[in-house]
Amino acid sequence: MKKALFIYWTGTGHTRHLVKMVATRLAKEGLWSPDFLEVNALSVPPNLESYDLIVFSYPVYAFNMPGYFWKFVKGLKLKEGGSYLIAKQSGEPIALNNASSYPLIAKIKRSGRPFLGEYHFLYPYNIHFRYPDDFVKEILNYDGVLLDILVDNLTKGANRRFPYNPLFHFLSFLFRIQRLGSLINSHFYRVDPHKCIKCLKCINECPMGNITLKDGKIVFGIRCEMCMRCSFLCPTGAIDIGLLQGWKVNGSYPLERIKDDPSLKGEYSFSFKKGFYSWFNKPISRVKDEWNALKSGSNDEADSHGNKHLAFVRDLSCQKRPRFDVCPSSCVQDSGHTS
Ligand SMILES: Cc1cc2nc3c(=O)[nH]c(=O)nc-3n(C[C@H](O)[C@H](O)[C@H](O)COP(=O)(O)O)c2cc1C
Numbered sequence: 001m002k003k004a005l006f007i008y009w010t011g012t013g014h015t016r017h018l019v020k021m022v023a024t025r026l027a028k029e030g031l032w033s034p035d036f037l038e039v040n041a042l043s044v045p046p047n048l049e050s051y052d053l054i055v056f057s058y059p060v061y062a063f064n065m066p067g068y069f070w071k072f073v074k075g076l077k078l079k080e081g082g083s084y085l086i087a088k089q090s091g092e093p094i095a096l097n098n099a100s101s102y103p104l105i106a107k108i109k110r111s112g113r114p115f116l117g118e119y120h121f122l123y124p125y126n127i128h129f130r131y132p133d134d135f136v137k138e139i140l141n142y143d144g145v146l147l148d149i150l151v152d153n154l155t156k157g158a159n160r161r162f163p164y165n166p167l168f169h170f171l172s173f174l175f176r177i178q179r180l181g182s183l184i185n186s187h188f189y190r191v192d193p194h195k196c197i198k199c200l201k202c203i204n205e206c207p208m209g210n211i212t213l214k215d216g217k218i219v220f221g222i223r224c225e226m227c228m229r230c231s232f233l234c235p236t237g238a239i240d241i242g243l244l245q246g247w248k249v250n251g252s253y254p255l256e257r258i259k260d261d262p263s264l265k266g267e268y269s270f271s272f273k274k275g276f277y278s279w280f281n282k283p284i285s286r287v288k289d290e291w292n293a294l295k296s297g298s299n300d301e302a303d304s305h306g307n308k309h310l311a312f313v314r315d316l317s318c319q320k321r322p323r324f325d326v327c328p329s330s331c332v333q334d335s336g337h338t339s
């Protein structure tokens with residue numbers, strides 16, 4: 001079996017869940033056997049030469065990749081790897097999230113290696129507010145269908161991409177201010193000494209090694225990536241996340257329990273005609289349509305939905321492409337061109 005390497009960042013564990021789900025499925029289909037690199041402050045660049053497929057996974061932070069993840073990936077020599085794939089995830093289906101991958105796609109394109117496309121999965125918010133279990137089940141079901149599409153496309157050598165949008169590119173650039181924000185907010189992280197039981201979970205789990213014990217007190221440094229892992233994992237809710245305290249989501253989501261709970265219907269968002277949850281109606285229907293069309297073989301050429309920003313495009317033939325698209329691997333090998 002060919003080898004795949006999953007290079008990913010996670011704060012609260014959702015991307016790890018996604019990566020395991022995709023890797024398990026690819027191995028089950030007999031396509032790729034997986035290795036994993038969860039990026040943290042101690043990670044060293046891997047040797048990409050022995051991998052046929054490299055999958056990049058990350059949670060979207062403020063319409064961008066997490067700052068440290070991008071810094072790490074920027075330093076990799078992608079020319080040494082095989083093909084590349086992006087499987088990212090976030091709390092909302094908003095189209096502006098697509099722009100988070102532009103710098104990474106441009107880097108893959110510069111490497112001249114085949115880019116097999118990008119897939120945006122959905123997971124619950126780890127900031128702002130907590131999603132109800134029924135809604136979590138609904139978006140996990142969405143992820144299951146998207147995974148079917150991913151496997152089908154990979155099997156057929158098809159490329160799936162979102163159209164490039166210069167306005168989104170500009171806006172996502174502006175939102176990179178979040179990286180500075182996390183540095184500033186580092187100064188405001190606090191632990192309530194009356195609640196803290198000194199389990200040291202936060203210290204052991206922080207991906208940035210940003211938390212230490214000094215004179216019996218939990219102390220935060222300034223390397224915080226705002227990943228929310230410490231506050232999610234703290235068993236007593238003792239951590240105050242500074243300026244974002246009003247947006248704190250307490251405790252992890254039991255994703256596997258929710259997925260297997262037969263009492264949850266997973267049909268939450270469709271009862272909403274407006275507001276936050278109604279944003280999910282279209283993407284959920286669209287992914288089901290996409291999968292049905294793939295099964296019946298009717299959308300091998302392109303998007304059938306006409307929505308420019310959220311639309312996918314599926315390419316099986318080699319034509320002139322927008323800036324951030326690269327031909328499928330078979331096409332690159334046959335024709336020797338990558339534009
Ligand atoms: C600092 C920060 C910024 C975020 N920004 C966005 C965003 O721009 N769009 C979005 O859909 N979700 C956003 N989210 C939600 C996360 O992407 C989502 O909860 C994700 O599942 C977390 O993944 P993880 O557990 O692998 O860290 C943000 C979360 C954090 C902590």
Ligand code: SF4
Nearest residue numbers: 206224225227228230
């Ligand atoms: S201090 Fe907390 S939020 Fe900041 S990087 Fe560490 S675990 Fe993440």
Ligand code: SF4
Nearest residue numbers: 196197199200202234
């Ligand atoms: S995880 Fe919470 S309880 Fe444990 S040491 Fe950190 S702040 Fe204290």
